[in-house]
Amino acid sequence: MVEVITEIYIEAPIAICFDMARDIDIHTKTVWKHTREKAVAGVTKGLIQKGELVTFEATHFGVRQRLTSKISEMVVPSFFVDETQRGAFKSLRHEHLFEKRGKGTLMTDVLRFEAPLGVLGWFAERVILKRYMRKFLEHRNKQLKILAEQPENRLHG
Template sequence: MPTIRQELLIQAPIEVCFDLARSIDIHAESTSQTRERAIAGRTQGLIECGETVTWEAYHFGIKQKLTAQITGMEKPHYFVDEMVRGAFKRFHHTHEFVTVVQGTLMVDTFDYTSPFGGLGKLVDRLFLANYMTQFLEKRNLYVKKMAEETAESARSSR
């Protein structure tokens, strides 16, 4: 069961970071390299607790579908999404937001189990853990960029 944990300082208010991280539209933009798009459940806007989204994307050249449900949320401090159906045996993804002096600390924890038992563990070690780390990092950096641009625009318009 690999766990990927990333922390990122964002110079923007917690509410902005929280909403951008749960935006279906921002997620699709941030994962353009996999042509990810929402095809069922919540397909645009801000996902809420209890809602699901089904994503269609290309990973490793293979078209895949994954359905996740928001199973916990305390605005603007955290939300959790968990896989309902998809390529993993399971995943639990926690998004936490903490107000700090410089803005917001975003903490992303992705805990997953690959399918196929021992073979899945080998795949994790060989490439999947690295692939998922880079995938999440790219997405999180996009959220940071958009949040800081939004915050700067708000400051400039005052």
């Protein structure tokens, strides 16, 4: 199993950051464009809640695939977890943490995943997937930061 941790400071209230991070519409706008990611089943629009499922379809490494995740834990507005139910990974747990810092929010992602295919999967996790998933999260978080820091969002929270 591999762990990837990312952090980003967002100059926006914790409630805005929390809601934007679990908004399906925003998710599909903030991931890499070349993946053509879209929600195709379960909650496909708006805010996902504890116990709900979403299935995303996206292209990674040239292969179109589906990943179904469930929001298994949620403490508004500081924490939620999505865990893969079906998809390319043997297991995937993504913890989203939000901490009020001054006038803004520290957003931390803790992603733990395991690839299938035994030794081959173990090798892929460490040589390819860890770096790929870190870059994926960092890109998404930068895009979410840009949206959250828009002047219209500073009035909320």
